[in-house]
Amino acid sequence: MTLSISRKLLATTAAVTVSAFLFSTAPASAMESVKAIFASKPAAPTAADAAAFITRVEAESDAISEEASRINWAYATNITYDTQWLVAKIGERTTKMAVDFAIEAKKFDGVQVDAVTRRKLDFIKQGITLPAPQDPKAVAELAAVTTRLSAAYSTGKIELDGKTVSQSETETLMRTTRDPKKLAEIWTKWHDNARGMKADYARMVELGNAGAKELGFADVGALWRSGYDMPPDDFAKEVDRIWTQVKPLYDELHCHVRAKLNDKYGNEIVPLDQPIRADLMGNMWAQEWGNVGDLVANKGDDPGIDLTKILNAKGYTPLKIIQTGEAFFTSLGFEPLPKTFWERSQIVKPRDREVVCHASAWDLDSRDDIRVKMCTEVAADDFQTAHHELGHNFYQRAYKNQPVLFKGGANDGFHEAIGDMVALSITPEYMKQLGLIDKVPDASKDLGLLMQKAMDGIAFLPFGLLVDKWRWQVFSGELTPATYNEGWWKLRNQYQGVRAPTARSADDFDPGAKFHIPDGTPYMRYFLARVLQYQFYKAACDQIGWKGPLHRCTFFGSKEVGAKFNAMLEMGSSKPWPDALEAFTGTRQMDGSAIIAYYEPLMVWLKEQNKDRKCGW
Ligand code: X8Z
Ligand code: ZN
Numbered sequence: 217m218t219l220s221i222s223r224k225l226l227a228t229t230a231a232v233t234v235s236a237f238l239f240s241t242a243p244a245s246a247m248e249s250v251k252a253i254f255a256s257k258p259a260a261p262t263a264a265d266a267a268a269f270i271t272r273v274e275a276e277s278d279a280i281s282e283e284a285s286r287i288n289w290a291y292a293t294n295i296t297y298d299t300q301w302l303v304a305k306i307g308e309r310t311t312k313m314a315v316d317f318a319i320e321a322k323k324f325d326g327v328q329v330d331a332v333t334r335r336k337l338d339f340i341k342q343g344i345t346l347p348a349p350q351d352p353k354a355v356a357e358l359a360a361v362t363t364r365l366s367a368a369y370s371t372g373k374i375e376l377d378g379k380t381v382s383q384s385e386t387e388t389l390m391r392t393t394r395d396p397k398k399l400a401e402i403w404t405k406w407h408d409n410a411r412g413m414k415a416d417y418a419r420m421v422e423l424g425n426a427g428a429k430e431l432g433f434a435d436v437g438a439l440w441r442s443g444y445d446m447p448p449d450d451f452a453k454e455v456d457r458i459w460t461q462v463k464p465l466y467d468e469l470h471c472h473v474r475a476k477l478n479d480k481y482g483n484e485i486v487p488l489d490q491p492i493r494a495d496l497m498g499n500m501w502a503q504e505w506g507n508v509g510d511l512v513a514n515k516g517d518d519p520g521i522d523l524t525k526i527l528n529a530k531g532y533t534p535l536k537i538i539q540t541g542e543a544f545f546t547s548l549g550f551e552p553l554p555k556t557f558w559e560r561s562q563i564v565k566p567r568d569r570e571v572v573c574h575a576s577a578w579d580l581d582s583r584d585d586i587r588v589k590m591c592t593e594v595a596a597d598d599f600q601t602a603h604h605e606l607g608h609n610f611y612q613r614a615y616k617n618q619p620v621l622f623k624g625g626a627n628d629g630f631h632e633a634i635g636d637m638v639a640l641s642i643t644p645e646y647m648k649q650l651g652l653i654d655k656v657p658d659a660s661k662d663l664g665l666l667m668q669k670a671m672d673g674i675a676f677l678p679f680g681l682l683v684d685k686w687r688w689q690v691f692s693g694e695l696t697p698a699t700y701n702e703g704w705w706k707l708r709n710q711y712q713g714v715r716a717p718t719a720r721s722a723d724d725f726d727p728g729a730k731f732h733i734p735d736g737t738p739y740m741r742y743f744l745a746r747v748l749q750y751q752f753y754k755a756a757c758d759q760i761g762w763k764g765p766l767h768r769c770t771f772f773g774s775k776e777v778g779a780k781f782n783a784m785l786e787m788g789s790s791k792p793w794p795d796a797l798e799a800f801t802g803t804r805q806m807d808g809s810a811i812i813a814y815y816e817p818l819m820v821w822l823k824e825q826n827k828d829r830k831c832g833w
Pocket of ligand 2: 608
């Protein structure tokens with residue numbers, strides 16, 4: 217639930233057209249007069265009709281979205297037969313509502329309306345993540361399939377050394393295990409587990425595409441690309457352009473990390489001319505590499521700050537991690553989280569039931585009932601994730617007074633970038649203020665610190681890009697169920713330069729081993745966020761007049777940054793995203809140059825390290 221539920225509602229689901237509503241619920245006499253109205257030749261729609269339509273859409277969406285959110289919350293914090301049943305039912309209702317509204321919105325295509333109304337009409341037409349065709353059977357089937365996929369991921373288990381291991385435990389094991397044989401075993405078992413999702417996934421693609429076509433899109437991928445205030449094809453070009461900017465940095469990082477892992481594991485496990493084995497990077501998907509930072513530090517160099525160790529040594533608890541994140545936001549002038557946040561959030565994994573452990577931030581009533589749902593562990597990853605999720609919550613609260621259809625991020629990448637921008641401000645200086653470290657390391661430690669950030673921030677970029685490149689190919693039909701897996705590994709090879717540790721076949725469904733695929737959550741937003749977070753961060757550092765190396769800047773405590781930031785967040789999605797970006801950063805383009813500036817000293821150092829190495833794969 218990365219977006220507020222009301223927007224997510226339109227994003228995933230649907231409702232009841234006016235006529236269906238009237239004809240099913242109005243008393244007989246009223247029905248006759250309504251039928252008479254509909255029987256006469258309809259007048260051409262007017263701007264006033266469009267305004268009335270929007271009012272109705274906002275009221276009906278608002279009403280159902282709270283119900284849908286509470287049902288989804290009940291499910292995500294307690295997966296049972298019954299909560300799955302309820303989620304599928306509400307999914308049917310909301311999908312039907314959203315699809316019917318989208319189709320109705322099209323009748324205003326040629327009507328002259330003001331800019332706000334036009335923007336809202338566009339959102340109604342484009343805002344559904346996974347539409348169904350209008351056939352009620354298809355709507356029900358899609359809701360059943362998506363619920364099954366979601367539950368299959370979150371309740372997935374593997375057998376390891378005679379023990380049953382849950383999804384979240386596999387993640388922890390990938391973070392902490394260093395034996396390559398064991399890593400390959402955990403990795404393979406978790407990926408094998410996704411095989412059973414493939415048939416449902418293929419059906420979901422068929423139904424979603426049929427729905428997208430009825431709404432006038434070529435396929436679901438085209439629908440997803442339409443949400444960025446620019447033509448969908450331009451958006452695809454835009455992400456490629458940004459990737460080209462940052463790729464040289466990724467290539468240098470890859471080259472250095474591979475060489476270091478080769479030092480540790482030898483030629484057989486890490487050959488120097490091959491993609492890196494995906495299970496060796498401290499993360500199930502090799503999407504972030506920070507957990508193996510110690511393995512890649514040069515002998516004698518400072519490997520940076522081991523935050524996991526420090527948090528544990530200082531007695532941090534999951535609750536304290538979230539409170540620490542909140543304190544950053546309040547230092548900027550944001551109001552503290554409401555009491556209900558602390559009463560109703562799920563901060564640790566419950567021991568007695570199945571839950572969706574993948575972290576998310578919720579806004580249940582589109583007003584004040586904001587919460588996080590995490591299975592927080594005292595570790596650096598979750599320290600980062602806590603800031604990430606709270607970024608969603610503070611964004612949701614900032615735009616709560618916007619009209620229903622504008623309760624959302626300027627684009628979905630903005631929503632993902634807020635907490636990440638704050639997390640960049642977790643510098644040694646800030647850690648000292650928190651009492652996590654006694655002394656701020658001197659400038660000689662800068663490369664170690666930058667390397668540590670790059671192991672997450674730069675390593676993530678190709679993964680962030682390729683997940684939806686894969687889905688775009690799936691939705692367009694370029695990949696078929698027979699080539700799903702081959703296509704996945706082609707992209708992972710091409711962009712990330714990683715490979716599977718064990719043989720994979722066309723029967724496998726390795727993409728399904730990543731939460732967002734069975735969950736149906738678009739992923740390009742994270743690629744955008746990892747670019748935007750540096751743009752936001754650099755702008756904030758400029759605002760406080762920071763003159764030192766960018767990566768040492770923290771804007772903790774700056775009310776000036778907070779006020780400007782809040783001005784952008786309050787806009788929600790009411791304006792095209794370039795307006796929001798300009799309000800905070802002064803620029804109208806998503807662009808990789810802030811990342812390049814941030815890592816400039818590291819790039820110089822990596823090039824020096826790699827000068828006698830053969831890079832690439
Ligand atoms: O899914 C998430 C968040 C929830 S919006 C925890 N992230 C992506 C992932 O885990 O793959 C944050 C980073 C990328
Ligand atoms: Zn998020």
